[in-house]
Amino acid sequence: MLRFFLRRLLVAIPTIILISIFVFMLQKLLPGDPVLAMAGEDRDPETLARLRAKYRLNDPLFVQYWTWITGVLQGDFGNSIRTGEPIAKLIGQKLPVTLQLAAMSMFFATLIGIPMGIISAVKKGTKTDFAANVVALSGLSIPNFWLGIMMILLVSVHWQLLPASGYVPPTEDLGQSLRTMLMPAFVLGTGLAAALMRHTRSAMLEVLRQDYVRTARAKGLIERRVVLKHAFRNALTPIVTLLALLFGELVAGAVLTEQIFTIPGFGKLIVDAVFNRDYAVVQGVVLVTAFGFILMNLLADMAYMLLNPRLRKN
Amino acid sequence: MKKTLLLAALLGATAFSAQAGNLRIGLESDPDALDPDKSRTFVGRIVFTSLCDKLFDITPELEIVPQLATASTTSDDGKTMTLTLREGVTFHDGTPFDAEAVKANIERSKTFDESVRKSELTSIETIDVVDDLTVRFNLSAPDAPLIAQLADRSGMMMAPSALSPEFSNAPVCSGPFKYVERVAQDKIVLEKYEDYWNADAIDLDGVTYTIIPDSTVRLANLQSGDIDIVNQLAATDAEAVRNAKGISFANITGLGYQGLTFNLANGEMAQTPLGQDAKVRKAFDLALDRAAISQVVFDGLFQPASQPFSPSSPYYNPDFPPVERDIEAAKALLAEAGVAVPLKVKIQVPNTPVTMQLVQVIQSMVAEAGFEVEIIAKEFATLLNDADVGDFQISQQGWSGRIDPDGNIHQFVTTGAGFNDGQYSNAEIDSLLNEARTVSDPAKRVELYQKAAAIYSEDRPLLYLYHLAWLYGIDDKVQGLTLYPDGMLRLEGVSVAD
Numbered sequence: 185m186l187r188f189f190l191r192r193l194l195v196a197i198p199t200i201i202l203i204s205i206f207v208f209m210l211q212k213l214l215p216g217d218p219v220l221a222m223a224g225e226d227r228d229p230e231t232l233a234r235l236r237a238k239y240r241l242n243d244p245l246f247v248q249y250w251t252w253i254t255g256v257l258q259g260d261f262g263n264s265i266r267t268g269e270p271i272a273k274l275i276g277q278k279l280p281v282t283l284q285l286a287a288m289s290m291f292f293a294t295l296i297g298i299p300m301g302i303i304s305a306v307k308k309g310t311k312t313d314f315a316a317n318v319v320a321l322s323g324l325s326i327p328n329f330w331l332g333i334m335m336i337l338l339v340s341v342h343w344q345l346l347p348a349s350g351y352v353p354p355t356e357d358l359g360q361s362l363r364t365m366l367m368p369a370f371v372l373g374t375g376l377a378a379a380l381m382r383h384t385r386s387a388m389l390e391v392l393r394q395d396y397v398r399t400a401r402a403k404g405l406i407e408r409r410v411v412l413k414h415a416f417r418n419a420l421t422p423i424v425t426l427l428a429l430l431f432g433e434l435v436a437g438a439v440l441t442e443q444i445f446t447i448p449g450f451g452k453l454i455v456d457a458v459f460n461r462d463y464a465v466v467q468g469v470v471l472v473t474a475f476g477f478i479l480m481n482l483l484a485d486m487a488y489m490l491l492n493p494r495l496r497k498n
Numbered sequence: 499m500k501k502t503l504l505l506a507a508l509l510g511a512t513a514f515s516a517q518a519g520n521l522r523i524g525l526e527s528d529p530d531a532l533d534p535d536k537s538r539t540f541v542g543r544i545v546f547t548s549l550c551d552k553l554f555d556i557t558p559e560l561e562i563v564p565q566l567a568t569a570s571t572t573s574d575d576g577k578t579m580t581l582t583l584r585e586g587v588t589f590h591d592g593t594p595f596d597a598e599a600v601k602a603n604i605e606r607s608k609t610f611d612e613s614v615r616k617s618e619l620t621s622i623e624t625i626d627v628v629d630d631l632t633v634r635f636n637l638s639a640p641d642a643p644l645i646a647q648l649a650d651r652s653g654m655m656m657a658p659s660a661l662s663p664e665f666s667n668a669p670v671c672s673g674p675f676k677y678v679e680r681v682a683q684d685k686i687v688l689e690k691y692e693d694y695w696n697a698d699a700i701d702l703d704g705v706t707y708t709i710i711p712d713s714t715v716r717l718a719n720l721q722s723g724d725i726d727i728v729n730q731l732a733a734t735d736a737e738a739v740r741n742a743k744g745i746s747f748a749n750i751t752g753l754g755y756q757g758l759t760f761n762l763a764n765g766e767m768a769q770t771p772l773g774q775d776a777k778v779r780k781a782f783d784l785a786l787d788r789a790a791i792s793q794v795v796f797d798g799l800f801q802p803a804s805q806p807f808s809p810s811s812p813y814y815n816p817d818f819p820p821v822e823r824d825i826e827a828a829k830a831l832l833a834e835a836g837v838a839v840p841l842k843v844k845i846q847v848p849n850t851p852v853t854m855q856l857v858q859v860i861q862s863m864v865a866e867a868g869f870e871v872e873i874i875a876k877e878f879a880t881l882l883n884d885a886d887v888g889d890f891q892i893s894q895q896g897w898s899g900r901i902d903p904d905g906n907i908h909q910f911v912t913t914g915a916g917f918n919d920g921q922y923s924n925a926e927i928d929s930l931l932n933e934a935r936t937v938s939d940p941a942k943r944v945e946l947y948q949k950a951a952a953i954y955s956e957d958r959p960l961l962y963l964y965h966l967a968w969l970y971g972i973d974d975k976v977q978g979l980t981l982y983p984d985g986m987l988r989l990e991g992v993s994v995a996d
């Protein structure tokens with residue numbers, strides 16, 4: 185198991201290098217000059233030239249890349265062009281925020297999506313199934329930003345139950361932290377829940393058709409045991425794959441959700457950085473995200489092994 | 499049962515219980531470095547207003563008044579400026595403010611490699627510390643706008659003990675509030691500085707700037723009681739704020755403007771009838787109904803403009819009221835210029851909903867005169883870049899405005915200036931505006947600016963559309979707030995009732 189893990193990790197290295205080159209080049213293709221964006225209203229040619237030199241934007245591209253990547257390998261992501269803060273510090277500050285949002289969204293997504301999927305598969309063709317499908321489709325088709333703003337208007341402005349936006353770290357005040365995260369996590373979670381529900385339903389339908397399920401029923405097992413123990417466990421493999429893939433969705437969704445709810449997380453960091461042409465920040469964030477994505481997929485592969493003993497033998 | 503209790507605990511209390519005496523301001527974007535020498539953003543200046551006192555300040559009528567300097571005298575030849583400093587002022591770390599501190603600050607602004615203040619202070623050659631509370635600037639030439647610069651970021655005094663390239667990580671100044679913490683993209687927290695020289699005027703215990711980019715969400719935060727003041731309220735939300743209970747709408751005309759810059763000589767894109775013939779630009783100007791633009795896009799809150807100076811400025815020129823629409827005259831001018839209609843023109847515009855709407859209104863207005871406008875929406879950084887390199891025919895751009903008239907005109911229309919994206923060039927304009935920089939008599943300056951206006955208003959290198967206005971949503975608990983045309987929130991005399 186450990187060897188498998190390490191081997192996969194090694195294979196991931198070229199991927200990460202490719203991603204880092206790709207991101208680096210892509211940004212240089214973006215129109216817009218970071219120095220002009222930085223200077224904003226105070227554009228005077230002398231200042232611009234000095235800033236360009238300071239941030240080494242006049243160097244050849246490969247030199248810029250090399251300077252950056254060697255720094256990254258030593259844990260130095262450089263400094264934000266805009267605020268001068270070290271990027272490693274920014275990442276350290278923002279990553280836990282987005283992880284908290286992601287974890288809470290995942291919680292909502294699984295809490296809603298998986299039971300709904302199971303129920304609608306078991307009750308296939310009934311009104312319950314139909315209702316669950318309608319809910320799921322709405323969840324998939326309602327845009328995050330719309331749902332977010334509607335919830336703010338209803339829950340915060342009208343009922344005044346939860347703070348409209350912002351973020352409090354759990355270390356500072358756990359209750360307040362959960363309260364500020366409740367709405368964004370719900371908004372982000374609903375979209376994922378819908379996808380999860382649809383996949384759970386089809387995976388369950390597939391499994392429920394199998395002979396061993398019929399055998400289990402014939403043995404006289406109670407239906408709940410048949411569904412949860414015999415069928416669900418075997419339906420889990422595709423669901424776990426989906427969960428890993430959804431991690432990417434989560435980060436993408438966090439970009440919007442964090443923008444609406446003004447959560448100072450990874451998503452907001454990258455959006456602001458792109459608009460300010462804060463190259464170094466974009467590069468650092470994308471690299472860390474890509475690494476996270478690869479790690480999640482690796483964990484999913486390991487989860488298959490836990491779920492399916494046959495895989496462990498090979 | 500447990501779950502119900504948890505939910506009850508989560509939802510139980512109202513959103514945030516208001517802290518007595520702490521003011522919460524919702525800003526539209528995250529300030530950049532909290533270092534007056536590095537700062538480039540408007541929102542950054544709002545934070546500095548509470549954090550860092552300046553040598554001078556302004557009144558709502560834009561008169562320059564003492565802050566850390568109590569008096570200033572300029573020699574007859576205009577080449578030395580002597581400041582008397584306020585006694586008993588200390589920085590937030592307890593160190594004293596004196597002439598040495600002023601010298602250290604100005605020298606840093608002039609020499610620090612990341613300073614963006616250099617161009618504002620070029621005229622200062624040397625600084626003499628006369629005594630503890632007297633400092634003298636020796637200038638290379640008379641510099642009329644200098645005192646206005648000293649009433650802005652160039653005049654903000656940082657504690658010499660804290661001066662380092664990393665100043666912005668823990669800024670130490672001498673303003674009414676001192677720095678507590680900053681969470682990037684989230685908030686900046688300041689608390690009252692007990693030893694502030696004017697502490698009696700400060701009723702607040704602290705102030706928190708919360709960053710909320712979306713205007714709808716910013717307003718929702720005001721309505722839910724999570725913030726007390728919304729900065730940059732959307733014009734279209736003004737009506738909702740007026741009608742809501744417990745919050746009020748407030749506005750003031752600012753120093754800035756929005757306009758259209760024409761490409762006159764910046765590369766190939768300038769080779770159009772619009773770029774080459776002032777008559778065609780005049781026709782475009784006459785086709786615009788500025789009052790209707792303000793009504794449709796900004797709920798009538800922004801005053802129409804045909805000049806760079808705000809109606810609140812003493813330099814506002816009554817000879818150039820907003821140009822009135824005259825479609826027939828516009829058509830006649832186009833015919834006179836001999837251009838075939840419809841004349842195709844391209845406008846580049848930042849891709850925000852409001853600016854898009856603005857340009858769409860313009861598009862339909864000028865269509866009646868014979869212009870066929872193609873709108874090219876660009877993300878802001880791209881737009882700036884394209885404006886700089888001349889990849890535009892018309893660029894929709896604006897300026898947040900400065901106290902001194904020089905800041906609103908010189909760098910936009912003089913030959914080779916930093917913001918002269920269309921590369922307009924007129925020797926007479928250059929000489930008039932350069933001279934206005936050296937004259938200290940306001941009456942004489944007004945005359946020079948009026949002479950220049952007569953020329954550029956005829957050449958039309960750029961069209962002014964409307965004066966910016968600062969729009970606020972304010973909780974009724976907030977009392978004593980005076981609005982200023984520079985859009986800064988000065989917190990002297992402001993209190994928050996429980």
